[in-house]
Amino acid sequence: MVHEPIVLDTSGVDIQGESARIRARGPVTLVELPGGVPAWSVTDATLLRTLLADSRVSKDPRQHWSAFINGDITESWPLLPWVIAENMFTAYGTEHRRLRTLVSPAFTNRRTQAMRPRIEAITRDLLDTLAATPPGEAVDLRAGYAYPVPIRVISQLLGVPEHLDADIHKCVDGFFDGSLTPEESMANFVEMAGLVGELVAYRKENPGDDITSVLIGTQQEDGSRLTDKELVDTLMLVVNAGHETTLNLIDQSIHALLTRPQLREDVLAERISWADVVEEMLRYEAPVAHMPLRYAVEDIEIDGISIPKGEAILASYAAANRDPKVHGDTADEFDPLRSTKDQHLAFGHGAHHCIGAPLARMEATVALPALFTQFPEMQFATEPSTLAKLGSFISNGHVELPVILQPAR
Template identity: 55%
Template sequence: MSNHTDPIVIDPEGSDIQGEIARIRARGPVTRVVLPGGVPAWSVTDAAVLKEVLSGSEVSKDPHQHWPAFRNGEIGNDFPLLNWVNTRSMFTAYGSEHRRLRNFVAPAFTNRRTAALEPRIRAIADDLVAGLDAAPESGPVDLRGRFAYPLPLRVINELMGVPEHLIGPLRTCVDGIFDIALSAEAAVANYEEMIGLLQGLVGYRRENPADDMTSTLIAHADDPAKDFSVEELVGTLYLTINAGHETTVDLIDQSIFLLLTNPDQLAAALDGSPGWAEVIEEVLRFEPSIAHAPLRYAVKDLVLGGVTIAEGDPILSCPAGANRDPAVYGDSADEFDPARANKEHMAFGYGAHRCPGAPLARLEAQVALPTLFRRFPQMRLAVSPEELGTVPGFIANGHDRLPVFLK
């Protein structure tokens, strides 16, 4: 029989992410949970403790070095989060290894490179909105599928230099990576197919180099003076397309949803006070695209938030929990308020692993939202919020669909 001290078993479908996080937080800043696949872990929902976890070297993301259960073969191929912990990239690297890999990626996301993408982002947003405008008026339009989804996908394809023939197949694979509910066989097959497609991308760009991220990384991998393998190159592309696409889809999706369900806030944004940048920061705080970020491991025995964690124990950081910590945001932590003074958040992580693509995600949202809302100021949800469903899985935090009446 269960009692209140049993660990909270995380819902693999993520059907009520914020409700579940509130229940986890009620147990304390660092709490026992059970991950999909039956793996026990510690959830950190407290902002101060999470900053401590993410800024030090006592916690690692490398399971090969620091997760004994993984190293000893206790974590099988059927572990639903395997692709999140197993792919060799800066996402799963530690210490100097992480710094080495990150140094190859950082140049793709400099402020200069990001700013250079703005005209293309604007053209893509205008094109998508024009397509929506041309559609027959009668029925509802799914803005997730028709706007929030294709915009970041086209931007990331442009950034990475993905040729036309690989765009469709890669899109299918990206969807599968975030679907934790896939069977073990389907998840492994999807992962292998995606790695194959990315190897195909590398082959294509090796023959047809251009001014894109893939071509730049190939030049590093082909330089014997640089310590960067082709496997790491493919892992980096895998990380970029997964981390850089779904997260921005959810940011745009949640922004549209929160503005449509808070008409006063929408009116204020269209009026320019607070500005779109402020709105986006509050969306990132209130409904971050990554609710839980798997997975970290204690490098040694440590005490966090008054709880003793043993060396090798898995730790699940919870930015969505930290972003609504009452100790930081007071009684209004659970309210969406773009005018609030403190909108600091951990939607893009914190410390060494902070997301290098954060400026690009912000830019995409800052272009996309005003383009959409200025064209369709009368837009409204076509169903009640309860009917929207959620993205499968407990990691990504978005809606299954977003049907609206545009006019």
């Protein structure tokens, strides 16, 4: 039976419900992205894992996406910023390996572990501010905690000077804002590229112990280094990916614990570890629900599934992470003790597996226990079922998390 493509709801009001509907069509389903652009949504976890590691699947639209090559994808397409950057995110084959090799020194285990004291200091500072909230008064934990933790971490990691900080943060918000028009989205992308270019210029004159300075000085044995454009686009990738995923991970974890009193009790009593909570949350509510885009380098035939050469592929992490063939009949339940929780694809897989995954896990496992230890009695200030979701089919979080940190005396 031939189905019409499922038109993705870009408002993201029901990401999991829509993911289930797409999955019900089969392991690979034709969907329609904004602007009427078709793509193959892969919701089967095993198949998606295979495709993510398959050399016949590319992330370079310039080489392998027919619609892009033919000029059908123009500046009016709202998702254009997701595909036009020139960095690891959109590179393929030897070019991807070159870029990843150049970027890897900035994300060593030593450098990641060295961030822990800074993350702890950032959380302490934010908690001190939150502690000044009068008892009984509501505060938004997304804006007041889940947001500033990763954005401050990434700003320190990149060595962003104070005079650029606020403007770069504003552009990060715009990158994931589904309500922007194509013109506004492109203008935001251009503005951010300019700001990051200023960051690079600043760090060339004022080098420090930060990722920007490391990448400026990184060089391969053959003498190649990142071009200025590759450097700017790579730093934009680090800022956007490193912030939004961790923000949504902390957001969704707070929501899960505040809506499950027994779970919160078990975690605070150390019957369940924070690491298990974080790993299951990555599975249960993938911070990025659908990741644009990949492309078939040639005709792909796998398990009776056909994806024609040159067509777009959408990695639907939210759906794949709840695949009952992997996680059983309880795939739609949040269970930090499930044995398959680490078999998620929240950070991708294969050559493009997120290079910052260890940092995101560290941020969450520092920020969450600090928050819940300081405010063990906090409760939502409103009915949690009424909380609005982000206006995005990509970014999976809430608009706000209004809570009462301390009961009124």
